[in-house]
Amino acid sequence: MFGGLKERLRAARERLGTSIGETVKPPAALESAAPEIPAAVTPASPSLVDKVKLLIIDRELVVSDKDVSDALSVLEMTLLESDVALPTSDAIIAHVRKSLVGKHRKIGESVDALVVRALKNALLAVLGTGFDLTEYIKTHEHPVKILFTGVNGTGKTTTVAKVGSYLKKQGFSVVIGAGDTFRAGAIEQIDVHAQRLGIKIIQHQAGADPSAVLFDTVQYAISHKIDVVLADTAGRFHTKANLMSQLGKIKRVMNPDLVVYVDEAVAGNDAVVRAAEFERTIGADAVVLTKADMDSRGGAAISIAHTIKKPLMFLGTGQSYDDIIPFSPQQVVEELLGGDT
Amino acid sequence: MLDSLSASLKDALKKLAGKTVVDRAAVDELTKDLQRALISSDVNVKLVIDLSKAIRTRSLEEEPPKGTNVREHVLRIVYQELVRLVWASTDVKLEPQTILMAGLQGSGKTTTTAKIARFFQKKGMKVGVICADTFRPGAYDQLSTLCQKINIPCIGDPKGTDARKIVKEGLVTTKDLEVVIVDTQGRHALEADLIQEIIDLNAITKATHRWLVIDAALGQQASEQARRFHEAIGIDGVIITKMDGTAKGGGALSAVAETKSGIVFVGAGETVENLERFDPDGFISRLLGMGDMHALMERAGEVMTGEEVDVNAMMKGKFSLRDMYKQLEALNKMGPLKQIMSMLPMGNMKLPDGVYDVTTTKMVRYRIIMDSMTDAELDDPSLITSSRLQRIARGAGASPEEVRELLKYYKMMQRTLKGLRGATGGKFNMQRMMKRFTGSQ
Numbered sequence: 001m002f003g004g005l006k007e008r009l010r011a012a013r014e015r016l017g018t019s020i021g022e023t024v025k026p027p028a029a030l031e032s033a034a035p036e037i038p039a040a041v042t043p044a045s046p047s048l049v050d051k052v053k054l055l056i057i058d059r060e061l062v063v064s065d066k067d068v069s070d071a072l073s074v075l076e077m078t079l080l081e082s083d084v085a086l087p088t089s090d091a092i093i094a095h096v097r098k099s100l101v102g103k104h105r106k107i108g109e110s111v112d113a114l115v116v117r118a119l120k121n122a123l124l125a126v127l128g129t130g131f132d133l134t135e136y137i138k139t140h141e142h143p144v145k146i147l148f149t150g151v152n153g154t155g156k157t158t159t160v161a162k163v164g165s166y167l168k169k170q171g172f173s174v175v176i177g178a179g180d181t182f183r184a185g186a187i188e189q190i191d192v193h194a195q196r197l198g199i200k201i202i203q204h205q206a207g208a209d210p211s212a213v214l215f216d217t218v219q220y221a222i223s224h225k226i227d228v229v230l231a232d233t234a235g236r237f238h239t240k241a242n243l244m245s246q247l248g249k250i251k252r253v254m255n256p257d258l259v260v261y262v263d264e265a266v267a268g269n270d271a272v273v274r275a276a277e278f279e280r281t282i283g284a285d286a287v288v289l290t291k292a293d294m295d296s297r298g299g300a301a302i303s304i305a306h307t308i309k310k311p312l313m314f315l316g317t318g319q320s321y322d323d324i325i326p327f328s329p330q331q332v333v334e335e336l337l338g339g340d341t
Numbered sequence: 342m343l344d345s346l347s348a349s350l351k352d353a354l355k356k357l358a359g360k361t362v363v364d365r366a367a368v369d370e371l372t373k374d375l376q377r378a379l380i381s382s383d384v385n386v387k388l389v390i391d392l393s394k395a396i397r398t399r400s401l402e403e404e405p406p407k408g409t410n411v412r413e414h415v416l417r418i419v420y421q422e423l424v425r426l427v428w429a430s431t432d433v434k435l436e437p438q439t440i441l442m443a444g445l446q447g448s449g450k451t452t453t454t455a456k457i458a459r460f461f462q463k464k465g466m467k468v469g470v471i472c473a474d475t476f477r478p479g480a481y482d483q484l485s486t487l488c489q490k491i492n493i494p495c496i497g498d499p500k501g502t503d504a505r506k507i508v509k510e511g512l513v514t515t516k517d518l519e520v521v522i523v524d525t526q527g528r529h530a531l532e533a534d535l536i537q538e539i540i541d542l543n544a545i546t547k548a549t550h551r552w553l554v555i556d557a558a559l560g561q562q563a564s565e566q567a568r569r570f571h572e573a574i575g576i577d578g579v580i581i582t583k584m585d586g587t588a589k590g591g592g593a594l595s596a597v598a599e600t601k602s603g604i605v606f607v608g609a610g611e612t613v614e615n616l617e618r619f620d621p622d623g624f625i626s627r628l629l630g631m632g633d634m635h636a637l638m639e640r641a642g643e644v645m646t647g648e649e650v651d652v653n654a655m656m657k658g659k660f661s662l663r664d665m666y667k668q669l670e671a672l673n674k675m676g677p678l679k680q681i682m683s684m685l686p687m688g689n690m691k692l693p694d695g696v697y698d699v700t701t702t703k704m705v706r707y708r709i710i711m712d713s714m715t716d717a718e719l720d721d722p723s724l725i726t727s728s729r730l731q732r733i734a735r736g737a738g739a740s741p742e743e744v745r746e747l748l749k750y751y752k753m754m755q756r757t758l759k760g761l762r763g764a765t766g767g768k769f770n771m772q773r774m775m776k777r778f779t780g781s782q
Contacts (some may be wrong), residue, residue: 035505154447184487185484189478189480191478235586237587264558267559268561270586291446291529300560322519
């Protein structure tokens with residue numbers, strides 16, 4: 001998914017690199033001219049010139065604010081075009097600026113390396129650490145109860161099915177609770193998924209109280225010694241107070257170990273607003289980003305992670321059950337910036 | 342909805358208010374703020390840059406017409422350029438037609454299909470829908486459940502795997518109906534075989550309209566996706582969905598610019614009634630904080646007769662329980678209060694959150710409680726003593742707490758409406774607001 005962002009970042013980085021490179025060279029030329037005057041007056045041995053040259057090469061130069069401001073505004077546009085929300089891109093720019101400006105660098109050191117390091121650190125600071133679900137399940141008391149939340153149409157139900165399939169392959173036993181009792185066809189949808197995957201599903205009829213469905217699911221898991229409970233819920237907007245309090249009730253009743261917030265990778269600036277609101281009212285322990293195969297630039301991943309400071313757990317990358325990959329920030333950042341330079 | 346965008350835009354425009362001549366620095370600052378505002382509303386970055394360039398050039402080069410101040414001059418240019426951006430409104434003709442729905446996964450195609458079916462049904466047309474989503478489990482169940490509720494035939498095969506065949510057969514079954522809407526599976530532009538499928542479906546249906554459904558939260562991807570859909574089947578209308586969230590719908594603007602079409606409908610809510618016609622002038626007016634009176638009037642005219650709610654009396658602070666009763670009754674038909682309020686020209690007025698927190702079920706309860714009050718009590722709620730309160734509660738089968746809660750809500754509404762009056766200089770007048778609104782175009 002990060003292909004687009006990668007390309008853009010590389011262009012911005014080159015720009016940043018040249019602008020530091022350019023502004024840094026003239027003083028070096030000036031200074032090298034200065035010591036040559038005495039050299040011309042007193043015909044000294046060529047070794048002195050060599051010494052001076054050596055001195056300049058080893059000298060450290062300071063990167064100033066002016067050197068980078070143009071290039072940083074290009075970087076800012078790049079981030080914005082990649083769906084990184086405004087406050088988040090501001091934060092990244094500030095981080096890069098802080099780590100570049102006032103930095104001493106040796107002339108011999110490649111400008112590129114310096115910029116890459118600054119960007120990499122900024123992105124890593126924003127993305128935080130990943131979330132290893134398998135490890136979490138292994139180290140916690142069973143059943144591990146996972147509640148999926150999010151706004152309408154982000155792909156919660158599909159994600160529940162995918163995570164179910166993923167965990168089943170890891171050797172865990174799974175039960176799914178059909179907690180979306182509101183949307184027409186939702187129970188049928190998750191039911192078909194569960195049948196195809198051979199996972200037990202607990203469901204009531206449409207319009208039932210989702211808390212009751214999920215309570216039953218947890219009870220089933222306890223009495224049948226199931227490892228993981230995956231609780232699907234109806235999509236809801238953070239602006240609907242009553243639906244959010246319904247979610248609060250679900251949380252009280254089933255007492256989940258993990259609340260997973262599901263959003264789509266193609267979402268723009270609003271991703272930040274709603275993630276923050278879900279985090280505030282219900283809380284979120286991890287994030288799953290869906291629809292990452294839509295050639296999206298991955299900005300939403302960066303903005304959500306930055307806003308709610310919660311780790312990304314999975315990326316959904318397609319329509320089949322295997323299209324889910326655990327998210328690893330180091331790997332993503334490495335892929336974005338590293339390797340092929 | 343769209344309130345944060347208009348708030349930041351207004352901030353940007355405010356900076357011009359004190360200026361007497363159009364100076365370069367002020368316009369530069371405005372365009373920069375405008376850029377940030379539009380980008381943070383997910384409008385495509387390239388589009389924003391083109392737009393702000395045009396605004397900047399025109400603001401600096403065009404002579405302000407006599408009698409207008411700098412702010413009005415620039416405001417008009419901003420307005421005109423924004424209108425150009427959303428292109429034209431697409432006409433919805435009440436004639437026999439076939440509509441093909443297209444869009445990304447989870448953008449709300451199926452719900453919107455039912456909403457559009459309801460729209461045409463309300464206008465007195467014979468409507469049928471075909472479910473061509475053979476991939477997502479439960480898709481047929483979802484659409485047929487929604488259609489059942491509104492008595493519209495839904496053709497499809499929950500077990501079928503060939504969308505083309507279903508549509509072919511569906512078209513035969515629905516040939517006597519006037520409006521046929523084909524719901525399709527969600528797809529994105531990189532899925533080549535699915536794009537081929539929708540090209541085929543377009544050929545089979547010979548669709549009159551091909552509408553692209555765009556989630557209001559869709560970001561910079563909107564342009565690209567819209568372009569590819571447009572190349573495949575020629576999109577001639579865009580529908581923005583999920584406008585009841587906090588998303589600003591900038592992605593839909595990019596899609597409109599990309600497909601050179603217009604926004605047909607705006608979806609804001611989960612029931613089949615929550616669909617509005619799009620009105621570009623009103624949309625931009627609201628964007629600039631001048632309120633979309635037109636959409637509100639259209640809506641209000643549909644569900645109630647003029648005398649039911651006296652908006653003017655309400656705004657003057659004459660607000661009795663009786664008014665609230667009528668209001669609740671009307672609101673029930675019009676949708677959530679927040680939606681209504683966002684259409685009123687309140688500018689960036691912030692109303693207390695509690696005002697919106699009345700759910701539909703509560704509204705019904707409130708009305709029952711008010712039914713058990715006397716006329717005198719309705720006109721003057723201060724009459725309600727604790728013994729009267731007991732009587733009302735018993736009469737309505739409610740608890741005294743509920744009655745108290747209702748009175749509390751009433752007081753809050755009253756305070757809010759008084760506050761509105763205060764905020765607009767004590768002379769809040771709908772007619773005046775409307776005049777200002779129309780005059781500014």
